[in-house]
Amino acid sequence: MAQYGPPQTVPQLEKTAKELRRDVIRMLYEAKSGHPGGSLSAADIVAALYFRVMRHDPQNPSWEKRDRFIMSKGHAVPIVYAAMAGTGYFPKEELLTLRKLNSRLQGHPSAKDLPGIEASTGSLGQGLSIGLGMALGLRMDGSDSRVFVILGDGEIEEGQVWEAAMAAAHFKTENLIAILDRNRYQLDGSTDEIMNVCPVVDKWKAFGWRVLDIDGHSMHQVVHALEAAKEQTGRPTVIVAKTTKGKGVSFMENDNEYHGKAPGKDEMERALAELS
């Protein structure tokens, strides 16, 4: 398992992302419930944030100078727990307590239960507003910390996302960085079929955001975009990361059955073999 240390190189991050995916599969198998698809699609982004881009101290989760991270699509929190354990927020064994009684690892993120979780989410659409509040507060204090928010592409069907998008551009919070995990699926089916969210890039541009359009599984592009998003441009940045739901496990990729279905024993073993 990768240890938190100096910023990882792109090849190291690729290896780390694979390990985080393995952790997700093990956790969900153990929990017997959860959402593999959206965790796997966001794995490369989360790996790059926790193991390279974000300024944070796992030994001191409330460090004043830390960057903030919000998983707004809260059902993808297993990938965050994996990254937190991997960087040393808590022992890796604790990952297997996910969704169990008395665990700090709630089914969706709970800020009051687990130090290092910055916002309680899981009711879609709320994370960007909370991130905007953080960005405003940090700016008032003269802090150079950034706020990173991962949004789902189904999630942006929620009106509150656009309330926050409009306000962030209005308040010119250049320290707010959204990453759209554009895996093209939501619970009931593809976003094209259920509720067309296109044209995604044009929508964010129209709301006054700087948009970086990337392949969310190219670690090189992910790292480059996250670093570029830190530039001070006078407006918030959104990285539209084209991803594959279930990425890394062939039988989960683009099979929306695995939006909210945990792997059984056989599936877990096949998945871990593919991710080895």
Next chain:
Amino acid sequence: MARPLGMATRQAYGKALVEVGKLYPNVVVLDADLSKSTMTKDFAKAYPDRFFNVGIAEANLVGVASGLATTGKIPFASSFACFLMCKGFDQLRLGVAYAENNVKIVVSHGGISIGEDGVSQMSVEDVALACELPKMVVMVPSDEHCTYQAIRAAVEHKGPVFVRTGRAKAPLVYDAPPAGFAIGKAITVREGKDVTVIANGMLVGPALDAAESLAEQGVSVRVLDMHTVKPLDEEAVLKAAKETKGIVVAEEHLVHGGLGSAVAQVTARLHPARIEFVAIQDTYAESATGEELMAKYGLSEPDVIAAVRRILA
């Protein structure tokens, strides 16, 4: 005899906020395009760098407030009671209550005394909604002086607080900010031994008027200003249940889920008592003057008197 009117409690909020802003540099204020009505405009003028108008977007209002709280600010978020509590409730659940963020929600235009604008602008369910948020302190101050103390207490309390203010001028209950004001501690504004009226907000004035009228008829009525609905002053309720023949609860709110329900839970558990409820029944109101509505929907002095009489009958 009706009591003299003071300023509206929303106006008192606006003034208190400016003072609180001076004392606490971490206080920031958010509004959703109603700052001229909620009276946060006073703060916006005094501290423009600490005021955020998020536009007509109440869900975002609450979300941004909870984010600000995580950075050590003490956000006061305001809008009309109906808009903030109904459109921002999911955000209050997760971002404020579940995360236990130090956010202060101060709403204006509570109740039906707002008058002519009618039902869409009235809030008759906000206190019940606020009470359903774990650890949320819920206050409904009665007049300008009580509001001042409620706002001072809100900023000093660490954790989420809800305060309801009103649009209309509020009958004066106090001559000055009540000394010893504390969250969860009722103020006995009139002693009495036959019946206790437990009231808050715009009903404390009429309750005192009713007590005066009844005194002339030889009935002694205790009046409690129950400015905090949660946590409720159980001791004061228990004392009323034990020492007087019954309790009248009077509030500008639907009868289900507000102060009346909270009081009844305490008496049911600790000392069953006869209770009458002066509140809005299972209905919405309509457009008219505030006074006409308070009379039609059963929230005025004669309604309190009738309720006391029913207990004594």
